[in-house]
Amino acid sequence: xxxxxxxxxxxxxxxxxxxxxxxxxxxxxxxxxxxxxxxxxxxxxxxxxxxxxxxxxxxxxxxxxxxxxxxxxxxxxxxxxxxxxxxxxxxxxxxxxxxxxxxxxxxxxxxxxxxxxxxxxxxxxxxxxxxxxxxxxxxxxxxxxxxxxxxx
Numbered sequence: 001x002x003x004x005x006x007x008x009x010x011x012x013x014x015x016x017x018x019x020x021x022x023x024x025x026x027x028x029x030x031x032x033x034x035x036x037x038x039x040x041x042x043x044x045x046x047x048x049x050x051x052x053x054x055x056x057x058x059x060x061x062x063x064x065x066x067x068x069x070x071x072x073x074x075x076x077x078x079x080x081x082x083x084x085x086x087x088x089x090x091x092x093x094x095x096x097x098x099x100x101x102x103x104x105x106x107x108x109x110x111x112x113x114x115x116x117x118x119x120x121x122x123x124x125x126x127x128x129x130x131x132x133x134x135x136x137x138x139x140x141x142x143x144x145x146x147x148x149x150x151x152x
Contacts, residue, residue: 002032004032007146008145008147009142011140012142013140016060017136019135021132021133021134022131028147034149035121036151037150038119039124039148040114040116042146042148043145045144046104047138048134049112049134049135050134050145052126052133054129067106071106073102079099100138100139110137
């Protein structure tokens, strides 16, 4: 059984930036000559997600509108209230980039930390329209994705 790990860095551009990382993931599997096994794609952040879905602009726009309606960024979130928050305080005084309670809650609802894909006969076992997306749930920032492959 072989085991390979790679970390890939991406730069998101905006809230609800859907970055199709399918080709990067498939290339990593191909380079490592795995014929049968599985891979895991893991996002190393709590305000971004990894999801498998169809690449179609209507879907991404619908999801952005749904997210804004469900969890508006201007609503009150305890996470954003620095008069009561006592944990994981990494913001500079006056900085707003840590006031992202809506992004954390959206991540919790999506359950989007990782996806798993079988590799069968050297190919990712996707359905016809399935693609792997890194989805930005906050604002433009650097992101990293870890890919792990186990197989033969």
